Amino acid sequence: MSDGSSITVAGGGLSGCEAAWQLAKRGFKVKLFEARPHFQTGAHKTDSLAELVCSNSLKTIDEAKPAGVLKKELEALDSLLISAAYASSVPAGRALAVDRARFSAIVFEKLTENPNIELIREEITEVPEKNAIIATGPLTSPSLANSLGELFGSGLYFYDAIAPVVEAQTIDMEHAFYASRWGKGPGDDYLNCPLNETEYLSLVDFIRTADSVEARAFEDAKFFESCLPVEVMASRGLDVLRYGPLRPVGIFHPVTDKRPYAVVQLRAENLERTAFNLVGFQTRMKYPEQKKMLALIPALRNAQILKYGEIHRNLYINAPEKLSRCFAIPDRENVFITGLLTGMEGYVESIATGALSGIQMACELTGKPWTPPPRECALGAICWWLENAPQPYTPTNINFGLWPPVADVKHSERHAAMVNRANESFKSWKSSLDSWW
Ligand SMILES: Cc1cc2nc3c(=O)[nH]c(=O)nc-3n(C[C@H](O)[C@H](O)[C@H](O)COP(=O)(O)OP(=O)(O)OC[C@H]3O[C@@H](n4cnc5c(N)ncnc54)[C@H](O)[C@@H]3O)c2cc1C
Structure with a gap:
């Protein structure tokens, strides 16, 4: 807990580590x-x-x-986690994929060598009274979740689903080939497992009838639309998967030059490429059903x-209704909520809320004039969403829909115009931040 002279950051995940870094610097x-390691969330596998x-x-x-604009803005704020991601990246075309062990090791090293940061392996069980950032994520420990529940009333929750990971050596390369969509980026980032029409239809048929893990009585399944389980997608129509994660568009067999009917894409889990998701x-x-599914x-x-x-169950707070100044808990002295607990979904979005909440708290505690970034840039769009998202509040990633529309441009040029505007407005906000910090 805060002893008055220091700031408590609860949770050494993506947002907590970034917030700690921004405060310490x-x-x-x-x-x-x-x-962790004393408490385990159920989804985390290490104590990293x-x-x-x-x-x-x-x-x-x-x-x-x-998502690219957001990363660029975070880099400009000297984000520890984005620099660690680049330093531990593995080939993945236009995606920033990382060797997860190396990524965590860099973050650990940078934080623990910083004299302003003390890492304490303990659970925070109650919402602190002052000077704290709560970054305990969607799998917050039950005691702290109860304390949050007392403060905010009934919490909202939903589910994410994890994709299986397979051992590289056991993939049948006679039936797989490396290729990137439309030949963009290095050709060996994605390993493609093609399916013909018959194979695709039997796979969909199996997925539709496979046994799933039952939700527990208190778990009312609300899935995040962009992270739907395959069985939910398959239940929505025969072609939904073929237009979703199994879409073959732009993928051609290197020998026959033919486009498969559908394709399961695999991406390396680590630099050594020993595992693919x-x-x-x-x-x-x-689990046994997952084995049967892969056999198809x-x-x-x-x-x-x-x-x-x-x-897994995810916990998040109705930020627009329950928080003020983006992250602050009303009636507490400088206690902020950040990360997925705010309902901003996604790794980089969690890092972004961590950075913003850390900088905002640093400004407010020193009487510096904190102005949130403008909605026209990516970080500002996040702040805007947290304060103004419509009800019922559901989690979201950064997307064009969070930015205000642009006037007087051709339909086909609107996204480019939004990005240009984002770059300009971020630059001017950043220079005002630099001038007072
Ligand atoms: C199962 C699952 C899969 C996901 N998959 C993806 C994905 O593939 N891509 C994506 O972009 N996003 C994904 N997300 C969403 C989200 O981006 C991640 O959950 C992200 O890690 C959230 O960052 P965070 O900082 O809010 O929480 P976390 O990164 O989870 O960090 C919270 C930390 O707080 C610790 N903690 C918990 N309770 C306490 C306590 N009381 N006291 C002290 N410490 C505590 C935890 O151990 C953890 O280290 C997933 C979420 C879940 C739950």
């Missing part, structure tokens, strides 16, 4: 509390800081896309599953 003493619980991808680096194949199927994909017929797909 501005001269604040930080006590960073991480509950900034553990990525599912995919190893931090999404696109394309600066014409919102099934891209977009998150599932809540029972020719390249994965004998694949060894290293990590099964799973589902």
Whole structure:
């Protein structure tokens, strides 16, 4: 807990580590509390800081896309986690995918060598009274979740699903080939497992009828639309998967030059490429069913599953209704909520809220004029969403829809115009931040 002279950061995940970094580099003493290894969330597998619980991808680096713009803005704020991601990246085309162990190791090293940060391996069990950032994520420990529940009333929750990971050596390369979509980026980043029409239809048929893990009585399943389990997608129509994660568009067999009917894409889990995850194949199927499902994909017929797909409960707060000044808990003295607990979904978005909440707290505690970034840039769009999102509040990633529309441009040029505007408005906000810091 805060002893008055330091700031408590609860949670050494993506947002907590970034918030601690931003505070420490501005001269604040930080006590960073991480509950693992004593407490386990169910999804985290290690005691590492900034553990990525599912995919190893931090999404696109394309600066014409919102997620790419967000990364660029975070880099400009000297984000520790974005620099650690680049330093531990593995080949993944236009995506920033990382070797997760190396990523966590860099974050650990940088934080623990910083004299302003003390890492304490303890659980925070109650919402602190003052000077704290709560970054305990969607799998917050039950005691702290109860304390948050007392403060905010009934919490909202939903589910994410994890995709299976297979051992590289057990993939049948006679039935798989490396290729990137439309030949963009290095050709060996994605390993493609093609399916013909018959194979695709039997796979969909199996997925539709496979046994899934039942939600527990208190778990009312609300899935995040862009992270739907394959079984939910398959239940929505025969072609939904073929237009979703299994879409073959732009992928051609290197020998026949033919486009498969559908394709399961695999992406490397580590630099050594010993393990691959099934891209977009998150599932809540029972483990034996997952094995049977892979047997229907020719390249994965004998694949060894290293990590099964799973589902987990996520906890988040209705930020627009319950928080003020983006992150602040009303009636507490400088106690902020950050990360996925705010309902901003995604690794980079969690890092972004961590950075913003850290900088905002540093400004407010020193009487510096804090102005949130303007909605026209990516970080500002996040702040705007947290304060103004419509009800019922549901989690979101950064996307073009969070930015205000642009006037007087052709329909086909609107995204480019939004990105240009984002770059300009971020630059001017950043220079005002620099002038007072
Ligand atoms: C199963 C699952 C899969 C996901 N997959 C993806 C994905 O593939 N891509 C993506 O972009 N996003 C994904 N997300 C969403 C989100 O981006 C991640 O959950 C992200 O890690 C959230 O960052 P965070 O900082 O809020 O929480 P976390 O990174 O989870 O960090 C919270 C930390 O707080 C610790 N903690 C918990 N309770 C306490 C306590 N009381 N006291 C002290 N420490 C505590 C935890 O051990 C953890 O280290 C997934 C979420 C879940 C749950």
